[in-house]
Amino acid sequence: MKILSVEQIREADQYTIKNLPITSINLMERASEEVVKWISPYFSTDYDIIILVGSGNNGGDGLAIGRLLSKLNYKVRILLTMGETGSPDFEENLKRLKLIKTVRILNDFDFINADKKSIYIDAIFGSGLSRPIKGEIASWIQKANEASGTKIAIDIPSGLFADKPSPDETIFISDYTLSFQVPKLAFMMAENQAFIGHSEILDIGLSKEFINNCLSDYSIFKITNYHKSSLKVASIAHKGIRGRAAIIAGGHARMGAASLAAKAALHSGIGLISVQVCPPCINIIQIQIPEALILADENEYALGSFLDYEKQDALVFGPAIGFANKTIKLLEKILSHYKGQLILDADAITILAEHRELLELLPKGTILTPHHGEFKRLVGKYDNNFEALMQLKSFCKHHKVVMILKGQHTAICDEKGFVSFNTTGNNGMAKGGSGDLLCGILAGIAPRVKTPFETAKLAVYLHGVAGDQSLKEFGENYMTPSTMISNLKEAFKSIE
Ligand SMILES: NC(=O)C1=CN([C@@H]2O[C@H](COP(=O)(O)OP(=O)(O)OC[C@H]3O[C@@H](n4cnc5c(N)ncnc54)[C@H](OP(=O)(O)O)[C@@H]3O)[C@@H](O)[C@H]2O)[C@@H](O)CC1
Ligand SMILES: [K+]
Numbered sequence: 145m146k147i148l149s150v151e152q153i154r155e156a157d158q159y160t161i162k163n164l165p166i167t168s169i170n171l172m173e174r175a176s177e178e179v180v181k182w183i184s185p186y187f188s189t190d191y192d193i194i195i196l197v198g199s200g201n202n203g204g205d206g207l208a209i210g211r212l213l214s215k216l217n218y219k220v221r222i223l224l225t226m227g228e229t230g231s232p233d234f235e236e237n238l239k240r241l242k243l244i245k246t247v248r249i250l251n252d253f254d255f256i257n258a259d260k261k262s263i264y265i266d267a268i269f270g271s272g273l274s275r276p277i278k279g280e281i282a283s284w285i286q287k288a289n290e291a292s293g294t295k296i297a298i299d300i301p302s303g304l305f306a307d308k309p310s311p312d313e314t315i316f317i318s319d320y321t322l323s324f325q326v327p328k329l330a331f332m333m334a335e336n337q338a339f340i341g342h343s344e345i346l347d348i349g350l351s352k353e354f355i356n357n358c359l360s361d362y363s364i365f366k367i368t369n370y371h372k373s374s375l376k377v378a379s380i381a382h383k384g385i386r387g388r389a390a391i392i393a394g395g396h397a398r399m400g401a402a403s404l405a406a407k408a409a410l411h412s413g414i415g416l417i418s419v420q421v422c423p424p425c426i427n428i429i430q431i432q433i434p435e436a437l438i439l440a441d442e443n444e445y446a447l448g449s450f451l452d453y454e455k456q457d458a459l460v461f462g463p464a465i466g467f468a469n470k471t472i473k474l475l476e477k478i479l480s481h482y483k484g485q486l487i488l489d490a491d492a493i494t495i496l497a498e499h500r501e502l503l504e505l506l507p508k509g510t511i512l513t514p515h516h517g518e519f520k521r522l523v524g525k526y527d528n529n530f531e532a533l534m535q536l537k538s539f540c541k542h543h544k545v546v547m548i549l550k551g552q553h554t555a556i557c558d559e560k561g562f563v564s565f566n567t568t569g570n571n572g573m574a575k576g577g578s579g580d581l582l583c584g585i586l587a588g589i590a591p592r593v594k595t596p597f598e599t600a601k602l603a604v605y606l607h608g609v610a611g612d613q614s615l616k617e618f619g620e621n622y623m624t625p626s627t628m629i630s631n632l633k634e635a636f637k638s639i640e
Contacts, residue, residue, distance in 0.1 A: 387591020
């Protein structure tokens with residue numbers, strides 16, 4: 145699903161009105177009907193509805209929503225935060241609303257004494273927000289934020305800019321955001337989640353043709369037939385068809401990362417998994433993962449031997465591998481000579497950040513999987529996720545790599561700067577070992593999916609589905625990366 149800018153949404157609006165048989169006021173009516181269709185099954189008419197309206201088209205939506213809810217017998221009050229003069233569609237809807245005598249139109253509202261079973265609907269500002277909110281409107285929003293009751297924002301919470309960082313000032317805090325047609329970039333930013341709550345995208349019938357033709361660097365990942373079919377293999381499969389991968393991770397007393405990654409690769413369908421191991425740790429891997437082949441390193445404590453990786457379709461390098469000189473040299477050799485799908489995680493990223501000459505050796509299409517801390521080591525500080533996004537795009541374009549920037553909505557960027565956001569997963573996944581699992585899934589599917597960007601998007605998606613299933617089955621506290629490995633079963637089944 146594409147994410148469009150405010151400018152593109154405005155153009156889609158204009159195109160729709162010009163080319164489809166619908167007027168601007170009827171488009172507003174349709175949007176408001178969709179909102180009411182969403183609200184009415186969830187909330188009975190016992191709820192009091194208080195709608196805060198501005199004077200633009202977001203306010204116009206608020207007025208139409210009020211009229212439609214009152215027709216369904218909800219008790220509706222409208223608070224005009226910016227008076228009675230506004231956009232043409234706002235004024236038309238105010239006229240229509242005034243014909244309904246049961247709706248009270250107010251210029252003031254006592255939030256403190258309001259019924260607790262209230263729903264506050266924020267229709268003050270939508271995509272037309274042009275500056276931080278100040279003065280009386282800000283104080284209405286603050287009072288609504290402090291009031292008890294359910295909060296619903298129309299299109300976007302007032303005070304939040306749709307496609308740029310929002311100032312640390314007044315923003316409506318929603319439980320639900322009901323947004324029109326396409327998600328906004330602001331919805332993908334971790335710092336905005338507390339204001340957005342749960343978001344729903346309502347189809348209001350803007351021209352699909354126009355939206356399909358819009359160019360956007362941003363989208364939300366959805367499984368396609370391509371992903372499903374890429375994981376299928378010929379009916380008489382031998383292990384070579386599913387591919388081979390090797391895990392180069394851990395070291396003496398740090399074999400957990402290698403073990404988790406190898407298990408995840410096995411449960412993601414790899415044909416043959418190998419693990420590079422220091423001699424004292426060979427038994428650990430052999431006992432834990434009987435399916436794994438051992439690539440014996442010559443070194444006792446830190447991995448450092450450059451072995452024959454020619455047959456490996458994918459190599460994971462980095463989790464818990466440490467920073468010994470021989471390990472850094474091994475990474476350098478792998479960057480210079482390995483031709484398959486390289487996946488770099490954790491310590492490998494820190495090594496790259498500290499030995500920047502190695503960045504120039506990164507093979508095209510390498511997949512890097514940093515969390516924000518590791519990413520900052522690579523690109524320097526940033527203050528918000530919009531800045532992180534710009535850094536991400538420029539890093540991937542410059543080095544021609546695919547990066548998975550892990551976070552609440554993990555961002556996956558390709559070599560050209562296209563960013564796909566993932567929406568599966570949950571807080572319970574933020575535990576040590578979760579990243580090792582992702583590396584294993586990447587290695588497990590890379591030989592079949594073939595392109596690094598599609599591999600990265602699909603692996604992150606599956607990792608999140610396994611996490612969501614673990615949350616359901618075990619709860620946020622009990623779930624671990626190991627339970628998530630068992631839940632890969634449901635993740636893969638869900639896309640069969
Ligand atoms: N896209 C679609 O297809 C559809 C869109 N629809 C709806 O339209 C909404 C967009 O409407 P919109 O463009 O009228 O903008 P909106 O946010 O209502 O307000 C703009 C007004 O507020 C003012 N203003 C701004 N910031 C301010 C501030 N801090 N403090 C004070 N004033 C401020 C601003 O003034 P100005 O910046 O011009 O000085 C202007 O007067 C969209 O979110 C959706 O809900 C639906 O109806 C269906 C179809
Ligand atoms: K709003």
